[in-house]
Amino acid sequence: MPFQHPEEIGYGYVIERYAARKDSGHARYLVLKSGRFLQPEWLHAEHFARHLIDDSATITDVELEALLGYEWRSRLTMNTVPSPQ
Secondary structure (H helix, E strand, C coil), rough: CCCCHHHHHHHHHHHHHHHHHCCCCHHHHHHHHCCHHHHCCCCHHHHHHHHHHHHHHCCCCCHHHHCCCHHHHHHHHHHCCCCCC
């Protein structure tokens, strides 16, 4: 697995698309780190989870490798994505 910035290997868009994506006004990695998505009273929980599940079904192996080989925010985001059913 390469430990390079995704832009260096032609996948610069994956950070914004999967780790920094703002489904609820906050970067996805921040929502995951805070645990906000687990709070039933959080108004965006269902919307956030739906986008996370949809992305887990559409990300390619190469995109995933580009994220996991980069830095902690990306690894945090993609390690919490549920496997597609």
